[in-house]
Amino acid sequence: MTTSHSSAPADTRERVRTQRGWYFYDWANSTYYTSVITVFGALYMSSVAADAARADVARNGPTPCVDAQGAESTLQNCDISLFGLQFPAGSLWGYLLSVATILQVLVLPITGAIADSSQYKKRILGLFSFIGAGATALLFFLDDGRWQLGVVLYIIASIGYGASIVIYYSFLPDIATPDERDAVSARGWAFGYLGGGIALAVQLAFYLSRDSFGISESTAVRICYLSSGIWWALFTLIPLRRLRERPGPETAERGLAVVGAGFRELRDTFRAARAFPLTLAFLGAYLIYTDGISTVVTVSAQYGSDELGFSDEVLIATILVIQFVAYFGGMAHGFAARRFGAKRTILGSLVVWIAVVTFAYFIEEGQQFQFYAVAVGIGLVLGGTNALSRSLYSQMIPAGKEAQYYSLYEIGERGTSWLGPLLFAGIGHATGSFRYAIIALVIFFVVGFVLVALVPVRRAIAAAGNREPAVL
Incomplete structure (x- = not known):
């Protein structure tokens, strides 16, 4: 006979209240993927890198970044270099997303293992959420050719986003019974799209009317970055208030010992997954x-x-x-x-x-x-x-x-x-x-x-x- 591992609160009113708080993390983090990655990220990050390349050319030679026909180019023919590797500014975004993905592949498994072996899963959710939101807000300073700063901040934000998502998902069995999970998961995802859409609509309205505020395109984009980070951080406070820490395993470790326990948990999980x-x-x-x-x-x-x-x-x-x-x-x-x-x-x-x-x-x-x-x-x-x-x-x-x-x-x-x-x-x-x-x-x-x-x-x-x- 099978039993559920759900630890959802038995009281229906308390369970619904907890679920509504959980939905808000989808609402909070969606602005990162929708606004920062999908809409504003690629074009602006590449343009900042191209500005740096043009400034470097201006300092070291009279020829600007040009295309094959001799016309000035903003992206593909403006080369930048990182760690001795030289590539077009227009390729920076693709390489950046690839590196961020590889680092997440390395970080996320141990993050999950540490969370399962500790008694502080909600605190870990908050930690990675605020790391991601803080890095996103700091993208406000991505200007004047400081694309290297953008690379570091995007990678930190992506790791914070990915790690927090893993912890967020893992709360689902804690807050919903098996019969409730489909509806709860669907509502959370839907709520996230609504939040991301509202944030993006406001940001686009601001961006498209930037001239009436007397600000440049660059400043408008950077304000959108800042608002995304603030949005993410502020609305994360709601699930952190509503969610409850689940009692960890009897052998749960504390302090730095959690990290060692996390690595052992990860090893055991990979072995056991084959079952x-x-x-x-x-x-x-x-x-x-x-x-x-x-x-x-x-x-x-x-x-x-x-x-x-x-x-x-x-x-x-x-x-x-x-x-x-x-x-x-x-x-x-x-x-x-x-x-x-x-x-x-x-x-x-x-x-x-x-x-x-x-x-x-x-x-x-x-x-x-x-x-x-x-x-x-x-x-x-x-x-x-x-x-x-x-x-x-x-x-x-x-x-x-x-x-x-x-x-x-x-x-x-x-x-x-x-x-x-x-x-x-x-x-x-x-x-x-x-x-x-x-x-x-x-x-x-x-x-x-x-x-x-x-x-x-x-x-x-x-x-x-x-x-x-x-x-x-």
């Missing part, structure tokens, strides 16, 4: 289709700009459409999971993903309303697919190992996130058309659908020693 092949099978399926999801989101602006010829205004509007529709999509997935179960709802959402990507292939150049329709489709399934994956995975995790298994979840996602962009770029390069590249992404959703369908989730939940939810 739960069905959990790992679901994780493998998730890593495939989530790579398709993240690729569609990250390349949609490039597809809209380079293949369909849309202006920046259309692309910005598309991002906002996705953010706000994702709120309703996440809530809808929670209702659907309550009726049909998480597995069936995930399978249904993957079918929608296939339809959306296929429709994107047929968008006519310059037809912005067709592009908005695709944005609506993405928003409807974006948050919900990931939210239900998060909650279904929580049912398959052995008791007391939540943070460690969610660290595997996160580093697996980051470790495979290069496959989709590589396929997209490779096919676009080989065919000269991003239409063929976008339709090729369907394979991630088809393969993911097949693999999820083959995973016997009830057996996986029972094997982990947990109680099955009534609807699955």
Whole structure:
């Protein structure tokens, strides 16, 4: 007979109050990914590096950064160097994200192990949250060619973000019963998209009206960075107030001994994970289709700009459409999971993903309303697919190992996130058309659908020693 490892408060009113506090961390951190990474990061970071390159050229020679035709360039032909390596300023953002991802792969597993072996999981959540928020706010000083400062701060913020997400996810079994987790996870994800959308809308309104405030484009972007860090830090106070520390294991260590215990926990988890092949099978399926999801989101602006010829205004509007529709999509997935179960709802959402990507292939150049329709489709399934994956995975995790298994979840996602962009770029390069590249992404959703369908989730939940939810 199986038992649930949920330590959710028995009192319904207290449990709901705790869950509402938990939602706010999705609300708090979403502005980092939406505003700092997706919208403002790439262009501004590269432009600061290009400014530094032009200033260096001006000091050392009369020739400015130029392209092949002799016209002044701002990015690709302005070289910068780091640790003896020289590369175009326009490539800095891609390299930076890659390095940040590699460092997270190294840091997240031990973070999860330390959290599970200590009695202070909430404090660890707060620590990494404020580290990430502080580094984000300090990006305000990213100006006057100080791109090296930006590299350091972005890496620190990314590690704070990733580590806090692992701890945040691991609270789900603590605050919700098995029958509640799908709805709670979906609400949290939806709430996050709503918060990220509101923050981004305010920031974009400020950025686009910067002339009326008499400030430069650079200053406007840096104020948006500062506001994102403040937003993240302030709203993190709500979950830190509402969440409760779960009693740690009887052998829980204190002080610096927690670090040693964390390494031992990590070693034991990797050894023990092989005893739960069905959990790992679901994780493998998730890593495939989530790579398709993240690729569609990250390349949609490039597809809209380079293949369909849309202006920046259309692309910005598309991002906002996705953010706000994702709120309703996440809530809808929670209702659907309550009726049909998480597995069936995930399978249904993957079918929608296939339809959306296929429709994107047929968008006519310059037809912005067709592009908005695709944005609506993405928003409807974006948050919900990931939210239900998060909650279904929580049912398959052995008791007391939540943070460690969610660290595997996160580093697996980051470790495979290069496959989709590589396929997209490779096919676009080989065919000269991003239409063929976008339709090729369907394979991630088809393969993911097949693999999820083959995973016997009830057996996986029972094997982990947990109680099955009534609807699955």
